[in-house]
Amino acid sequence: MDLIVLPDPADCARRAADLVTDAVEDVGRERRVVLGLATGSSPLPTYRELIERHAAGRLDFSRTTGFLLDEYIGLPAGHPQAYREVILREFAGPVGLDPGHLHSPDGTAADPATAASGYEHLIVEQGPVDLQILGIGSNGHIGFNEPGSPFDSTTRVTRLADSSVADNARFFDDPADVPRQVITQGLATISRARHLLLIATGAAKAAAVAAAVEGPATPELPASVLQRHPRSTLVIDDEAAAHLSSRAAAPQRELSRGSRR
Ligand code: GLP
Helix, strand or coil: CEEEEECCHHHHHHHHHHHHHHHHHHHHCCCCEEEEECCCCCCHHHHHHHHHHHHCCCCCCCCEEEEECEEECCCCCCCCCCHHHHHHHHHHHHHCCCHHHEECCCCCCCCHHHHHHHHHHHHHHHCCCCEEEECCCCCCCECCECCCCCCCCCCEEEECCHHHHHHHHHHCCCHHHCCCEEEECCHHHHHCCCEEEEEECCHHHHHHHHHHHHCCCCCCCHHHHHHHCCCEEEEEECCCCCCCCHHHHCHHHHHCCCCCC
8 A cells, every 4th residue: 555645635636647647648558548437526636637737738538438436326317416427527528538438337227236237347348447546435435335345345236324425415405315325336346446546635534544544454444445455545635644643654755745747
């Protein structure tokens, strides 16, 4: 697990964008790049940085395929908070990623369980994901794998923890509108990506980050699955690092030199 602690969210965005840029450029020379895309507010500054690099002609996403981590069940297609819409608006559209190469679980399907297993098969068929971007929920979830999600879980229908409903209510006019059911890639699905990149900023993530990095690897803290992955990178700011023991955070500060681009 590589831990990169930087002073603030803007530094994190540049560093995370560097890692995405490397993947897109290196892999893109050989074949289509498969990017795993997360929603939530944590990756947004990284997406904005990537949009700027694309707009400046420095980064080309025409050979990139995107896979979303998760999707709400029950929002009508095109709902502004449906995760597919969020990613189209905040990232894929502005960087010119072809919507035909942007895949997401179908939260409008009449049979969500079948839609979930179909999505798992599609990832197996077109994967593995080269670089998976992740955020972390305040309860330690990744994707929508809530505490208790087995490490060997695959894409499935699941129910949000009350704390996640409360966390996500800010995106909806009425908290009662937050869907309770979702389709999410499982922890095993996510772990098949070649490289996991978790971005966390702000004090609200400090406890979950410390548990994910320094606590036991346990389904009770889903993000701790990163400890078991051969290549995982955490890019976090000082506030999100606040609960880490100084032993864990200090040596990594050596790496904190800002962006190369
Ligand atoms: C949602 C998403 C997660 C995301 C989490 C954190 O629950 N399903 O993928 O990591 O929110 O969101 P934020 O980055 O807004 O704190």
